[in-house]
Amino acid sequence: MNGKILLVEDHDGLRQLMGHYLSKSFEVVSAKNGLEAMGWLNRGISPDIILTDAEMPEITGFQLLSNLKCSGMYRHIPVFIVSGSEEPEEEHKFLKMGAVEFIRKPFNPEQLKDRLTNLFSPVSAPAKFAVAAA
Secondary structure, three states, X not given: OOOEEEEEOOOHHHHHHHHHHHOOOOEEEEEOOHHHHHHHHHOOXXXXXXXXXXXXXXXXXXXXXXHHHHOOOOOOOOEEEEXXXXXXXHHHHHHHHOXXXXXXXXXXXXXXXXXXXXXXXXXXXXXXXXXXXX
């Protein structure tokens, strides 16, 4: 296994599909929205990366990212955003807030896995994670 991912996706089918596919390479814990993800974190789940949908009920991906970056306990966790929005400025908004990666739906699952793998690689990880922690 390459590391632990907290997958946050409100669409049950997509969450299950992504979780199944990514679990071949990573340890995956799933949450159906940002509120449930915060609950996982508060119970001691310590993921290496949070992979979250941008638009969800309860707490959106933007609100989740904002909560994490304001937290002393979770601000170091890299956040990878998955979005179905066509707004061109959305990617910039998330990256400016501290997300380390952004991909639009629909996406190629292999491309998603490769980008996650790159975040775990020793060469790219320190630079990416340093940006997230800043």
